[in-house]
Amino acid sequence: MSSIVLASGNAGKIREIQAILQNDQILPQSQFNVVEPEETGATFIENAIIKARNAAAHCNLPAIADDSGLAVDALGGAPGVISARYAGFGASDQANLDKLLEEMRDVPDAERSARFICVMVYLRHALDPTPIVAQGVWEGRILRQAVGENGFGYDPVFWVEQYQCSSAQLAPELKNALSHRGQALRALSQQLAGL
């Protein structure tokens, strides 16, 4: 099997994806000095395709990309596709999380529902006209303060009802078993196995 380039610059995602797929042929795009493209899509799937196509073209290899984010009901689905740049272009995870807590300050407990969404795309090559696509959704609620050290991004403010803790308090294997990314990756793997 040839190598597959993983079209992400997010170390937290890369860690989770490699733990789930356990395939040493899947190589992060940083190893090929891929320049990250602008994520100009209005949807997760558009952005995932933009990232996968960019990496596949640069490396002349098949590519996998993950576009994901947090959709908060009380904010009309924000931050959504702009989750990585909610507090501005190049914003840190901490700045994005602080902005979310501020926006949610006056939202009552009963109205704090939210979900993580992940769309994974596999392109056989840059001009592949039939991308393989899989999606995962993980329901939760937005806490009033950050708690937990694991994960990345918005994990410290994402309450997981089933385990009565934040996503950042879950062991990495358990987060992968439950998460939007884990769901999407398992669905993608099944489709790839059927090719």
Ligand SMILES: O=P(O)(O)OP(=O)(O)OP(=O)(O)OC[C@H]1O[C@@H](n2cnc3c(O)ncnc32)[C@H](O)[C@@H]1O
């Ligand atoms: O585009 P790449 O290079 O993959 O890295 P990115 O961090 O920019 O990734 P996205 O464009 O898909 O933006 C997704 C953002 O949504 C958030 N996010 C996605 N999945 C998450 C998770 O499992 N836990 C916490 N936050 C998550 C996190 O802040 C990400 O930066």
Ligand SMILES: [Mg+2]
């Ligand atoms: Mg991004």
